[in-house]
Amino acid sequence: MAQYTTEALIIGIKNWGEADKIITLLSPERGRIKAAAFGCRRPKSALAGSLQMFNQVEVQVREGDRLDTIRSCSLLRAYRIMSTDFAAMAYGSFVAETASRLAIENFPQQDMYSRLQEIFEAFGRRNPRVAALAAAYQLLEYSGMQMSYQYCAECNRELEGDGGFAFDLGGALCRDCAGSRRRELGEYGVLAYSGEVREFILQLLELDWHSKPSFTVSGRTLVAAEALLLGYLRHIFEKPLKSLEFIRQIG
Structure with a gap:
């Protein structure tokens, strides 16, 4: 599957399963993106800190047939x-x-x-x-x-x-x-x-x-x-x- 990296604003978060989330992002190049963040509700997840509502982030996303997946995420700015x-x-x-x-x-x-x-x-x-x-x-x-x-x-x-x-x-x-x-x-x-x-x-x-x-x-x-x-x-x-x-x- 292809991967891409984009800057984005987090404009929606929905809990999914026992430890996952569905993240809605707004990207300047790709518009609205919906992607799964597997395991990000676990305290030790590398994604947990940055995937918060309203944050500006840089994400690496793997394209999927039905749903994209966030592979990594770095925080650019938090609107606290x-x-x-x-x-x-x-x-x-x-x-x-x-x-x-x-x-x-x-x-x-x-x-x-x-x-x-x-x-x-x-x-x-x-x-x-x-x-x-x-x-x-x-x-x-x-x-x-x-x-x-x-x-x-x-x-x-x-x-x-x-x-x-x-x-x-x-x-x-x-x-x-x-x-x-x-x-x-x-x-x-x-x-x-x-x-x-x-x-x-x-x-x-x-x-x-x-x-x-x-x-x-x-x-x-x-x-x-x-x-x-x-x-x-x-x-x-x-x-x-x-x-x-x-x-x-x-x-």
Whole structure:
């Protein structure tokens, strides 16, 4: 079997069998990788220390017919805030799970990989709830499933003021098209989409992870932007993210 070596971020871990794990990695050259780490849950395993959630590692992987196998792993960087702070851990898990769902296997993901490095680095300096929201909106931009925020998905008119949002269209609707859709499908056919929410999302998309944010947001606008994101993610993934339960548990 062929072997390859790649730098990667660990974005998912699942216990498997009595002493093994399935590791989900994001590689800049190979995209999403799922590989078995045999024996890594044993205390004396050479893999145990480095194969931890959120770590940046260099791995040697052997390709398999059904599942690749991690042969060796060296730690490049540990983003420790997400291992010691429960809020950062919970929201970081949401970001990692979102990246795992969006990334493609055997397809280069250099942009997503680089952005995720910036996001993990910034988690210790930012409000984790806002950081996770900005991260998910930005990661969508690298996925091919990004949403349209400034132009109507029906008539392509530039949006002004309030309108609506349709998950099945992956984009915003102007006031007229939102009204038509509500009359056709009822209130559940379109989500409310205010001008304030649109401006906030655009700020999140432009957020510079290397500097402090220069904006403030009301609780109502924050909740509305979260509802829009989570509704769209559930629409494209067809099920809720498991990490949301972790976030609910920490309150």
